[in-house]
Amino acid sequence: MAEDKVTLVTGDEQKIVTTRDAIMMSGNIKSLMEIASPEEELQVSDYHSVDIKEIVAWCEYHSQLKDKKVTDADVKKWDDELIARITADNDQHLRLIVACDKLMIPDLCKLLIRALVAKLHGKTAEQI
Numbered sequence: 001m002a003e004d005k006v007t008l009v010t011g012d013e014q015k016i017v018t019t020r021d022a023i024m025m026s027g028n029i030k031s032l033m034e035i036a037s038p039e040e041e042l043q044v045s046d047y048h049s050v051d052i053k054e055i056v057a058w059c060e061y062h063s064q065l066k067d068k069k070v071t072d073a074d075v076k077k078w079d080d081e082l083i084a085r086i087t088a089d090n091d092q093h094l095r096l097i098v099a100c101d102k103l104m105i106p107d108l109c110k111l112l113i114r115a116l117v118a119k120l121h122g123k124t125a126e127q128i
Contacts, residue, residue: 006033007041008056014049015041022059027104047099054086054096058108083115 006023008016023042024030032042044052061078087093093116100109 008044008052009041010047010049010052011045012049014052016049016052016056018056018060019063022056022063025059025063025105025107026055029103044103046102048095051092051095051099054082054092055099055103055105055108058082059105062107079111083111086112087115087119 004020005017006020006029008018008023008029010016020033024033029042029044036042047055058079062075065075086096093112097109097112097116100106100112
């Protein structure tokens with residue numbers, strides 16, 4: 001159904017289509033959807049498509065978990081792979097922390113912050 005899909009328009013004018021269930025994981029977008037018409041494209045113009053695609057991937061995966069029999073180990077493995085890909089680029093990692101905070105996706109934000117803390121652990125100010 002078309003109404004089960006949501007289109008996000010990013011700052012670089014890319015359109016990213018995702019499911020309503022997935023994007024409802026964002027408290028900020030959930031609030032926007034309450035006032036927007038069902039077919040309206042939602043503007044996420046503060047964010048680049050590269051970052052929104054990673055956020056959407058996480059939201060899509062986690063929104064489907066309730067319908068699937070997936071072990072905690074499988075979820076951790078999936079999350080670890082996503083975090084490893086994201087954290088390879090320090091700039092993207094920091095952008096995603098800010099985006100998740102602003103979009104109100106606390107579980108993803110916690111994962112990203114933990115990864116940042118792990119990167120910085122044991123380093124001096126000069127090494128950072």
